[in-house]
Amino acid sequence: MEDLIFSINGKSVNPTRYEGKVRQFSIAVDEPENFGGKDSAPTPVEYILAGYAGCLNVVVNLIAKEMGITIKSLEINITGDINPEKLLGISDKERAGFKSLNIQLDINSDASSDMIQKLLTQVKERCPVNDNLANTTPVNYSI
Amino acid sequence: MEDLIFSINGKSVNPTRYEGKVRQFSIAVDEPENFGGKDSAPTPVEYILAGYAGCLNVVVNLIAKEMGITIKSLEINITGDINPEKLLGISDKERAGFKSLNIQLDINSDASSDMIQKLLTQVKERCPVNDNLANTTPVNYSI
Numbered sequence: 269m270e271d272l273i274f275s276i277n278g279k280s281v282n283p284t285r286y287e288g289k290v291r292q293f294s295i296a297v298d299e300p301e302n303f304g305g306k307d308s309a310p311t312p313v314e315y316i317l318a319g320y321a322g323c324l325n326v327v328v329n330l331i332a333k334e335m336g337i338t339i340k341s342l343e344i345n346i347t348g349d350i351n352p353e354k355l356l357g358i359s360d361k362e363r364a365g366f367k368s369l370n371i372q373l374d375i376n377s378d379a380s381s382d383m384i385q386k387l388l389t390q391v392k393e394r395c396p397v398n399d400n401l402a403n404t405t406p407v408n409y410s411i
Numbered sequence: 412m413e414d415l416i417f418s419i420n421g422k423s424v425n426p427t428r429y430e431g432k433v434r435q436f437s438i439a440v441d442e443p444e445n446f447g448g449k450d451s452a453p454t455p456v457e458y459i460l461a462g463y464a465g466c467l468n469v470v471v472n473l474i475a476k477e478m479g480i481t482i483k484s485l486e487i488n489i490t491g492d493i494n495p496e497k498l499l500g501i502s503d504k505e506r507a508g509f510k511s512l513n514i515q516l517d518i519n520s521d522a523s524s525d526m527i528q529k530l531l532t533q534v535k536e537r538c539p540v541n542d543n544l545a546n547t548t549p550v551n552y553s554i
Contacts, residue, residue: 269494269495269496269499269501270494271492271493271494271510272492272493272494272495273490273491273492274454274456274457274460274490274491274492274493274509275460275488275489275490275491276457276460276461276464276487276488276489277486277488278464278486278487278488279484279485279486279487280468280471280472280482280484280485280486280487283468283469283472283473283476284468284469284472285468286464286465286468286469286487288460288461288464288465288487290453290454290457290460290461291453291457293452293453293457295453295457295458295461297461297462297464297465297466297468298465299469303469309436310433310434310436310438311417311433311465312461312462312463312465312466312469312539312540313417313462313466313539313540314417314419314433314434314436314438314462315438315458315459315461315462315465316458316459316462316540316543317417317418317419317431317433318419318431318433318438318440318455318458318462319440319455319456319457319458319459319461319462320455321419321421321429321431321440322429322431322440322441322454322455322458323440323455323456325423325426325427325428325429325440326426326427326429326442326446326455327498328423329423329426329427330426330498330499331500333426334500339423341422341423342422342423343420343421343422343423344419344421344422344423344429344431345418345419345420345421346418346419347416347417347418348416348417348418349414349415349416349417350414350415350417350539351412351413351414351415352412352415353412354536354537355470355473355537355538355539356412356473357474357477357537358412363542363546364536364537364538364539364541364542365538365539365540365541365542365543365546365548366417366539366543366548367414367548367549368548368549368550368551369548369549369550369551370550370551370553371550371551371552371553372553372554373552373553373554374554375554384554388552388554392550392552393497393507394497394498394500394507395498395507395508396455396456396493396498396507396508396509397455397456397459397508398507398508398550399506399507399508400459400508400509400544401543401544401548401550402547402548402549402550403506403508403547404545404546404547405508405509405510405511405512405544405545406510406511406512406545407511407512407513407514407535407541407544407545408511408512408513408514409514409516409531409535410513410514410515410516411515411516411517411518411527411531
């Protein structure tokens with residue numbers, strides 16, 4: 269299969285608000301007031317959590333179907349902690365981004381815990397967002 | 412400064428649509444019809460691009476201000492390519508996620524290109540989303 273190309277195109281509306289388009293969808297990003305924004309939209313890192321959770325939904329359901337597992341309901345919660353000192357230029361002691369990400373999957377299913385563990389192993393390998401967060405990705409800048 | 416905690420809480424509405432809450436905001440994720448969805452919302456990986464672009468907006472403006480650079484306008488476009496074979500279970504030849512991410516920053520400013528390069532070096536180091544995509548992040552699952 270050929271590669272799929274994804275893109276966002278947008279602009280800075282002010283120092284914290286970005287407005288971009290992906291296909292027919294508009295996405296706005298902002299910061300809360302204590303980070304100089306107007307809290308008009310989710311923060312950048314909250315969109316990372318949304319993309320991750322949405323990806324896990326797709327991949328859990330896809331692989332469950334392959335394995336013959338019926339999922340009655342699925343809740344996905346993700347939490348991550350960031351120390352803001354590097355972003356703010358206060359210190360280099362800690363990394364800039366999420367120090368770790370903690371994913372809680374509440375899978376309501378009759379499948380055995382062994383089957384659910386096998387499902388999870390596949391999910392981690394095949395979820396695109398999990399891949400890009402758990403592993404390194406080349407990033408290229410042009411100005 | 413203390414760590415900031417970010418979280419999303421939500422559930423699978425169907426095998427492709429996830430609905431989550433981050434603070435007061437609702438975020439929906441879906442897939443296009445050729446991936447089994449209803450194309451009711453951006454895809455997971457498009458939210459990764461949105462978070463990245465929004466983060467770059469905040470950090471470019473923050474560091475420009477520190478450096479005394481006036482930014483007249485700023486466009487941020489990001490493109491990435493994914494081969495879907497691993498996600499779909501067809502082959503393991505390529506990674507599941509973005510193979511690379513290409514960021515185009517159109518910075519309209521009177522600053523010298525040397526200053527803009529210095530700005531960019533700082534941006535890459537201090538942007539939380541750049542950190543989590545370019546580098547590895549521990550991910551912990553609980554079921």
